[in-house]
Amino acid sequence: MSQNEAVKEKQKKIEPRRLKGFKDHLPGFMEVRSNFQNLIRQEALLAGFSEIGTPTLEYLETLLGQGSEETDKQVYRFEDHGGRKVGLRFDLTIPFARFVAEHQSDLIFPFKRLQIGDVWRGENTQKGRYREFCQCDLDIIGVDSVGADFEVIACLYQTIAKFNTGGYAFRLGNRNILSSLIRKSFNLGEDIDQTPILIALDKLDKIGTQGVIDLLSKIAGSSSDAIGYLLQLLVNKDPDGNTDLVPVRSFLQGDEKATAELDRFEQLYRLCRSISKGKSSEANPSTSANEGEMHIDLSIARGLGYYTGVVFETTLNLLPGFGSICSGGRYDDLAERFTTRSLPGVGGSIGLDRLLAGLEELGRLPVVVPKKAFVAIVTADALEYGNAIATTLRKNGVACDIGLTTGKVGLQFKHADRIGCPFVIVVGTDELNSKTFNLKNMKTGEESKSHSFSQVVQIVKTAMSNIP
């Protein structure tokens, strides 16, 4: 290589780019995202959940084999520097199972867990669907009760109500009841794998009744009469938009287990209705309010293998085809792969980044207005003085930025304006000598002069508090 080529090689820039499905977050968006996380945290802590954290990287054997083959394929995996086979967590549930099994003696059951963290899935991207995204999980483990089901659902439901969604629908299904229906409809034994049937039923929303009938007809052993009746049961809605449970109950008569599950399910729904509203009218799909609706929809199956009781998913009313922004359900024995101790639980997850993508699409993301003052340093001799002012403000809880281009005061004002500071404290030689400061209102352009340094906290606080 000639010297010239070597120089050229050195000057060649790496093209700045991101991996597919991985997002950068600019300051304005990041602040909203953090605020959302904090709000979710706050709601969960209020409801008595305890926050935990687990590593992003786990042994591969911990992560694999719990969901389906499909999900196993999506796990980001590699060998670490010590030759260990490791993977990035695919969700927060499986690491939680490991966590619970590992820390049984340190936890008090029933344990109410909150966890907020990023997860990774090597699948194809779509709108609101990334390869790295944040999940906010709530679980109650160590108890199997309708109260626990409700506690998790209520907290998730009420948290989503805090956001400017324009309305959402929380749909409740039950894997257990659905399985009983399928068993009876198709005359299947207890141990028959229903997965293909469940997957077909789960598409009811997308491909319609006839589409599902066609799909199910291809599955051996199912008569069209049986299929038709099952779909009738699932599709029949009462005036409130709920799956009509009366014919379901009579169809399952004699199945004691299923009947008991139905009783429990109805009790759960009554509890849920106590904190929610029902179906909104077609004319006014609750766009003005951010409230949610609660519905029974027995056709919900959810893909993940481990759900056994109640299951739920949540869609935005304004973006019906967008996908679920919050879902979960009950599982019999979360940690069975890690311990002999039986640990039933119920949990759900808010897909924060999908929710944010949805709100962004709708133009409903909150705009964050920074509430901070700015100290402009006009002359170099006032650098220490300006910093003393900034430090005083910060110690007293007043957010403030400071000019970093001492001397070039025009630049400092321009910068303060661009980052949205409503007030600028101005100090230079004169102010330094008299221990004073000027305060400029960036909106009106007015500048009041010669305030005493000793009053800086009070004056700036007062000024800032008048900003909307």
Next chain:
RNA sequence: GUGGCUGUGGCGAAGUGGUUAACGCAUCGGAUUGUGAUUCCGACAUACGUGGGUUCAAGCCCCAUCAGCCACCCCA
């Protein structure tokens, strides 16, 4: 894995075969060295994803390829 669409300076975006590839944003300088936003003037930028082909001539047409987005599958 399957389909559709899109790739033009840092970003957005015009350009439908014919000189020197618009414009806007951003950046930098000046009008204005103790005052921003607004206004005016000026400057800067290795830009047509990559590789072939057709043509006298390609950002534009054809083929391939890569990347991204959207949709299916599945899912938060």
